[in-house]
Amino acid sequence: MKFTNKDLCSLLFTDLSPSQSRCNTCSKVYKSGNGYTNQVHHLLKRHPDYHDLAVAAFRKGNRFGVTLPDQRTNDIFRWIEWCVMERMPVSFCERPLVRKNVKMDPISAETLQKYLDLVYLHMAGAALDAIS
Structure with a gap:
């Protein structure tokens, strides 16, 4: 860091x-x-x-007690946000033009898919807890 x-x-x-x-x-x-x-x-x-x-x-955390994510965590979130909100395929992150023009650290489609799956599982669990 x-x-x-x-x-x-x-x-x-x-x-x-x-x-x-x-x-x-x-x-x-x-x-x-x-x-x-x-x-x-x-x-x-x-x-x-x-x-x-x-x-x-x-x-x-900072003086306000808010825990801040590190840069890698922030980058992964931004990649997920970009792919989901723009309805892009996971392989989008590996396109040469995207890599050339993005300011975030590069990420592989496999890694992005892994984190998308983890977010999905977490949210599915939270939804089940909410309706139980």
């Missing part, structure tokens, strides 16, 4: 004011200038495992 400096700082620091932020791991306070240099330098120097900390914070 790749994070920008902005992502790292929003996950691993708490804004105290527009000009200050606090490290969520060690509580050290840093000045926030126009960028994220101070915070990123702190992470590199004091928390060599900062990437693991960022992944854990990302999976845990």
